[in-house]
Amino acid sequence: MKKLFFWKSWTAAERISALAVLILLAAALLYLLAWSGIFSGTGRVKWDIISLVHDMAVPVNRLKLGDFEFVIPAPSVYITEQYAAPLMLPDAAAGLFFLVVALAGLSVVLAALTTLSRFWFLGGLAVLVPLLVFSRTEMLVFPGLPERTLLLLALVLYGGTGYYLQAFRQDVGIASRIALFTAISAMLALVTVTVCSGPEPAYTFLVYSLPLWLIPAVIFMLVSATEILYGIVWLTTSKSAHMGGRSLLNFSVIGGLYLLVLVFAYVSNTRMADWGLALVPVWLLGACSGLIGLTGFRLRCESTEGHLPFRESGFWLYSGLFLITAGVTGMAVAAGNDPLLEVLEDSVINSQLGMGLAFVFYIIANFLPLLRKGMQVHKVLYKPMNFSLTRTRIIGVALVAGLFSMQNLFPVRQGIAAYFNGLGDLHTLTSQYTLAEQYYKMSLQQEFQNHKGNYALASLARIQGDNNAAIYYFRQATLKKPSPQAYIGLSNLLAQEDLYFEAMFSLREGQRAFPRSGPVLNNIGLLYARTNLSDSAYYFLSSAEKLADDGVASVNILGVLSGVLGPEALDSLAGRSRSAGNLSWNANRLLVGNLAGKNPAEKSRNDALRPDSLLSAAGFAYWMNYTYNQAANDSTLARKIRQIASKNDLMAGDLLLASAHADFYGGNKTKALETLLALAGNDGKDSGLYHKILGHWFLQTGLYDKAIEQFSEVSEPDAVIGHAIAQSLSGNPVSGIIVLERLKESGTDSLEIARLQNAVTSLVPPRSAADSLLAAARKGGTEEAFRAALRYNPYDPALVAGVAAYLGQQKAGVPKAYAVVVDALRFNETSPLLWGEYALLSLDMGLSDQAEEARENVRKFADDAGYHDFSTRYHAKWSLKQKEKEDFR
Secondary structure (H helix, E strand, O other), X not given: OHHHOHHHHOOHHHHHHHHHHHHHHHHXXXXXXXXXXXXXXXXXXXXXXXXXXXXXXXXXXXXXXOOEEEEEEEEEEEEEEEEEOOOOOOOXXXXXXXXXXXXXXXXXXXXXXXXXXXXXXXXXXXXXXXXXXXXXHHHOOOOOOOOOHHHHHHHHHHHHHHHHHHHHOOOOOHHHHHHHHHHHHHHHHHHHHHHOOOOOHHHHHHHHOHHHHHHHHHHHHHHXXXXXXXXHHHHHHOHHHOOOOOHHHHHHHHHHHHHHHHHHHHHHHHOOOOOOOOOOOHHHHHHHHHHHHHHHHHHHHHOOOOOOOHHHHHHHHHHHHHHHHHHHHHHHHHHOOHHHHHHHHHHHHHHHHHHHHHHHHHHHHHHHHHHHHOOOHHHHOOOOOOOOHHHHHHHHHHHHHHHHHHOOOHHHHHHHHHHHHHHHHHHHHOOOHHHHHHHHHHHHHHOOOOHHHHHHHHHHHHHOXXXXXXXXXXXXXXXXXXXXXXXXXXXXXXHHOOOHHHHHHHHHHHHHHOOOOHXXXXXXXXXXXXXXXXXXXXXXXXXHHHHOXXXXXXXXXXXXXXXXXXXXXXXXXXXXXXXXXXXXXXXXXXXXXXXXXXXXXXXXXXXXXXXXXXXXXXXHHHHHHHHHHHHHHOOOHHHHHHHHXXXXXXXXXXXXXXXXXXXXXHOOHHHHHHHXXXXXXXXXXXXHHHHHHHHHHHHHOOOHHHHHHHHOOOOOHHHHHHHHHHHHHOOOHHHHHHHHHHHHHHOOOHHHHXXXXXXXXXXXXXXXXXXXXXXXXXXXXXXXXXXXXXXXXXXXHHHHHHHHHHHHHOOOOHHHHHHHHHHHHOOOOOOHHHHHHHHHHHHHOOOHHHHHHHHHHHHHHOOHHHHHHXXXXXXXXXXXXXXXXXXXX
16 A cells, blocks of 8 residues: 555655646546536536416405305416426536646646657657647637637647757756646636637637547547556455455456446447446446556556656656546536547447456466466566567557447547537537537537437527427437436427327336436426326426425425315425425415415515516516415505516506505505406406406495495306395395396306305395494504504494594594595495584585585485484584684684
């Protein structure tokens, strides 16, 4: 184990440089491991979530008359949320991070090349220069300079500095060399980003420079291909591993299993057979091989007899190539570029299988006797006795080439497809969708089943409204390397075309491919809910709720089941949810409260209203349900809803109805009635609903004649029942029975009509709460207490008279009392008691003409005894006022 810490004899500068390289490498690898959807071809695609608003009636207008309850529901809404396939844009920030990693690796490799002999240094430059040319740096134009300025600058700085260090300054340490090349890379990057005139210069370089990173990555995979076998040899022969003396048997078993894993991976990747076996992820094989090589490569350097010293060159060359490989892998994952990922996977498998077979032969040819004796072969593994390492490597490279040729060089076509996908991404980022579409189609010409190209074309077709093309490309995206996003995009488009069964089939296929995908299960549940299969909907939504932590499934469970389950069951579902912070979930929770008649006081959410007051679907549902739920608890709510309605024209009708509800139950019944009468007068599609709600409110306030007028405007069954109730409560039960006969026109059963007739004839007006309310107000002894009592029913004659009497006795209170009575008379214009109060208050205010008109109305509506009592009071006050006038004169 002591040899693992190979840098202990190095200088401080070398150790610091090595530590920096290893930290950057570890950060890149951990970033990849933490990435959701790593190596799946989907990258880190975020879901789009579509909020859908559904209508539902809530029984918020209730009138209890003994054992009979009359309900007129109000329109409300609930939310369902479905996942939608997003536009698969690359994660540019992550891609640029990995570009920095790759540039750091390139700097380390260039620094290492300058420590080699001139032959190997020039050989390295011979590889680098074409790769830089193929990077199409002319796409990054500096204003006023030739197109290839950046290429020339890079060649001069990299090549010139490298040649100077290799030829004249061999005394410069490796740490200084790395720092110098890193500074050059940073300077070139800074100049490119700040001076280049084109859009997205950094990402442009990332896309066009793919060959610069891919070729070194493939070379690294060849170089590190035998490192796992080295680790197996160490594991089976080292005394530190405590594997006993049976080295040959242990090596045969473990090495055989490793080669078997590679064979299965090769067969699976090349589609030679569908064995359904993926014993070890390919990315794990590549990562393990690279990490083992950080120490194993030291022995290989020692076997070169000084041509490749590990401390001065070998470690840096290896770690630099490792950084480049990690960088290009990260770029592929950040873009969801599955052809590029498959090229890397094929390179890992083919390299380790081809080189591994040759290396196993090398081990057997050279060390079979030592393995039989259980000796520590790992110490002399790169010191062959019979068969040289050079011939082994030649055979291994030939086997690797043979494995690639057995695929008809398909990985080469995949690399080209990946390149065109990158160009498509670049033009998508810059909103050049026509060019992006062309590049994605060129990608499909190279590999027609690649997920990235098909998915991107489906997304672009959907943006352009071409659903048929989008469906075709989404289907293609599910053929080879599918993703949950592709299945959901396909099913959503099929559902839009009313192809329910095809949409369900695609989602169930997605479920088989991704059984633990919460979004797929969620959308299956919503499809079942569309056909009223509530049990199946709940099964899939609850399964999705367990797998996803974004609260979408919880929103849908409450919404979908709100019209199916009882209030207690819904309360239970809401109580165990983990989505209390979700606005959509809270909208549905309030709906459940409205269905159950539960409305404990609560404050509105701060996130329910944007600064510009424009409502999202979730915001609209929240405010509708919150208003119906909290109308009695917040007297300022109606005004707030009217302000929101003024900024949301498309939702104004529903919001104004909700504001009227808040006014009616929150203490301003006159404003509520005025609002709803104005809405009903527009003769829109909802005018019938407005008339029914008005009729119900007039029933609640005891204005039965007004209720009859409103219910008479509508022929729906609940309006007919309301009309009959109003007739019965106004003292005409026979008329109520006759009205109920109209239910036959709507197909109501005769027995049900008879039951309603029996119930209606027995109805009696509810007892007025005026006495108790006035008693409580007198106990409070303040104007606010009396006004609070008045808010219960500002049209109840006894209540209005009591409040007016109190106000009239207060200093300067007659105008207030007068206003209270006038307000009551706006809707209760047939009450003799109110007209009497109006007449008396008119006298108090010196309005004798109005007083006389009011006296005539009292004569019109009151019976003889009532009018006699009023007349006595009226003449007494009239005489008093006349005397005061004479005294004043």
